[in-house]
Amino acid sequence: MPPNDASKPDTRTAILEAVERVIVRDGARKTTIDAVVIESGFSKGGVLYHFPSKSALLAGLVERSVAQFEADFQLALDASVAAGEPIERHLIDIHCAPDLHKQTVFRSLLAVIAEEPELLAPARDLKRRIEARLMETSKDPVLTRIVILAIDGLMHRDLLDFSPLSETDRDAVCARLNDLTKDL
Amino acid sequence: MPPNDASKPDTRTAILEAVERVIVRDGARKTTIDAVVIESGFSKGGVLYHFPSKSALLAGLVERSVAQFEADFQLALDASVAAGEPIERHLIDIHCAPDLHKQTVFRSLLAVIAEEPELLAPARDLKRRIEARLMETSKDPVLTRIVILAIDGLMHRDLLDFSPLSETDRDAVCARLNDLTKDL
DNA sequence: GTCTATATCAAGATAGAC
DNA sequence: GTCTATCTTGATATAGAC
Numbered sequence: 182m183p184p185n186d187a188s189k190p191d192t193r194t195a196i197l198e199a200v201e202r203v204i205v206r207d208g209a210r211k212t213t214i215d216a217v218v219i220e221s222g223f224s225k226g227g228v229l230y231h232f233p234s235k236s237a238l239l240a241g242l243v244e245r246s247v248a249q250f251e252a253d254f255q256l257a258l259d260a261s262v263a264a265g266e267p268i269e270r271h272l273i274d275i276h277c278a279p280d281l282h283k284q285t286v287f288r289s290l291l292a293v294i295a296e297e298p299e300l301l302a303p304a305r306d307l308k309r310r311i312e313a314r315l316m317e318t319s320k321d322p323v324l325t326r327i328v329i330l331a332i333d334g335l336m337h338r339d340l341l342d343f344s345p346l347s348e349t350d351r352d353a354v355c356a357r358l359n360d361l362t363k364d365l
Numbered sequence: 366m367p368p369n370d371a372s373k374p375d376t377r378t379a380i381l382e383a384v385e386r387v388i389v390r391d392g393a394r395k396t397t398i399d400a401v402v403i404e405s406g407f408s409k410g411g412v413l414y415h416f417p418s419k420s421a422l423l424a425g426l427v428e429r430s431v432a433q434f435e436a437d438f439q440l441a442l443d444a445s446v447a448a449g450e451p452i453e454r455h456l457i458d459i460h461c462a463p464d465l466h467k468q469t470v471f472r473s474l475l476a477v478i479a480e481e482p483e484l485l486a487p488a489r490d491l492k493r494r495i496e497a498r499l500m501e502t503s504k505d506p507v508l509t510r511i512v513i514l515a516i517d518g519l520m521h522r523d524l525l526d527f528s529p530l531s532e533t534d535r536d537a538v539c540a541r542l543n544d545l546t547k548d549l
Numbered sequence: 550g551t552c553t554a555t556a557t558c559a560a561g562a563t564a565g566a567c
Numbered sequence: 568g569t570c571t572a573t574c575t576t577g578a579t580a581t582a583g584a585c
Contacts, residue, residue: 333518
């Protein structure tokens, strides 16, 4: 039976879920193969059969997280487009009320990712596609870019716990961003 | 003789400079105590006398980098204020033509910092002070915040090599940011 | 495809001489 | 304040049985 057969809640997925639990619970530093082995309930040999190295394990987690984010994004985007709103607004919405769990996962991943930038490839790729779509339809590309950058800034602070904004400030910023994009 | 006596190019500084060279050259993962020992020319015991743990070593580097950044920032800021320009412009200038070496240092540090967020404290602190000063004099605090966020976004991309902007795009963005802040 | 057992290695840290 | 030598731990990865 191939490893990706969807007919059973396959081992790969179970292992990746275990990695996610460990990294969120214990942080990047303590996310070792052994910890994942314990959390997943499989043996070391079993885990290393599916992911031959720690990098492979983390790459798997990044890929999975990105795929999940993209799925959510697409769904919400379609709704947004159907409602005739500028796409920028959708991006703003997502980041002004972010998915806290996924954010924690990404934050924990950051330590690992910073050491192995190649792991970021899938995320970079998704970002490029989203931005291409935004730029394509924008009536003011530079302004759109600034809005995207401001949202990156929000994300940056969230990820690094870097002087995070108060909720009031965040709301004010998001409202203004929406205002700026209302004619795009 | 106390460790911080400025009369000789003291060992602490020499060690921190070695850390900086190692982290820039070899990346966070390879920045081990042993590597620093070799690069600095001191012995392990000597290095660990001044910095009793790896964390202490990295904390030292963060502190030093932040202090240097702040010194540069203050200098340029005073000039900017004397010229009667809005302070925001100064922040924009610094990040639109960033110091590449320092950027590399920070990027490399990021991997380590992500695992130990406490190490970021001095940087967080400096950021808070800079922003307080900006907000204090701003005629449109929300807009100022958005400009700051956009700059954070630029930095974020630089730090993570996350879809970096082309030079043309970056220039266009910076020009527009300057335009947005001209009445602040 | 999953298991046990084990090899290998490098890192952080300590002790004590000089 | 700096050195050498050594200890301890814990992590990645392999080999081979089931």
